Amino acid sequence: MIRKLQAVVLDCADAERLAKFYADFLGGRAVPDPEDADWVEVSGFEGTPLACQRVDGYQPPQWPGQEHPQQLHLDFDVDDLDGEEERALALGATVLERTDQLRPGVNWRVYADPAGHPFCLCLH
Structure with missing residues (x-):
């Protein structure tokens, strides 16, 4: 039985x-993981832990295109x-x-992090 989500891991070219x-x-x-230079965890905040993992040949998602689909995105309440x-x-x-400026009644905006992963800021 799965008890909880351990972490969300984001692939990228530069984990640090x-x-x-x-x-x-x-x-x-x-x-940073002292035994794995390609792995850096983000901790000390409320919510599901994040980790960043360097991968060779990383290709960032293209939003909203589908040549390199987003596969996942993060939503943050603000x-x-x-x-x-x-x-x-x-x-x-x-x-x-x-x-929110394009569609009446919508309360979010879409961004890309420095590695190109889409994330949303959602007005709480």
Whole structure:
């Protein structure tokens, strides 16, 4: 029986850089594995733990295209969409779509982390 989700692991070209992005964004810390230079965990924040894993030949997802599909994305609840967008961009994220400005009644925006993984900021 599965008791809990241990971690969400994101493939990337630079595990240390991506883990630092998420650690700074979530208020946690990046913890490199002393035995595996390709693995960095993000801990010290509320929620499911994240880990970043360097893989050879990493190809970032293309959103919304399907040549390199997103396969998964992360959703983050926020109280201040504009403020958290500004913080995410300062940390290295890029805007993919300001969905709330395109579709009436929608309360999220789509971004890419520094490795190209899509994530959403959702107004809570």
